[in-house]
Amino acid sequence: MLPAVRKLDKLLADYERLRQKLKEYEALVQARRAQVADRLPRVAGSIKAHFAASLRHRRQAAGLTQADAAAIAGLTQPQWSAYELGVVSNPGLDHLIAMAAALGIKVGELLDAGSADTGRTRRRPGKG
Secondary structure (H helix, E strand, O other): OOHHHHHHHHHHHHHHHHHHHHHHHHHOOOOOOOHHHHHHHHHHHHHHHHHHHHHHHHHOOOOHHHHHHHHOOOOHHHHHHHHHOOOOOOOHHHHHHHHHHHHOHHHHHHHOOOOOHHHOOOOOOOOO
């Protein structure tokens, strides 16, 4: 067999091996996308519920009624109530900033995982 033919045969074998690996990779990517798609609604629901509970907890801790907090934030009481009930779960940045300011906290505190339960932010290990 000529060297050029051997080289071509090797290249074709390498090409087929790479094509097979690509198919396997694409199958893995497809499976991972399906896993993420299945989890997304559960995670979104959890975040929505947490935000509503955190907002309610922070408002109560500040000693404000929904109407008072809403007025300070420049919102209506029904808007504030909808956020606390989780009916409206995707507030715009301007509303988040206004709600946090009305409660005297940082925006991140409304979204912090420890805030709804304890009123304190959760500390990372090793951060004191």
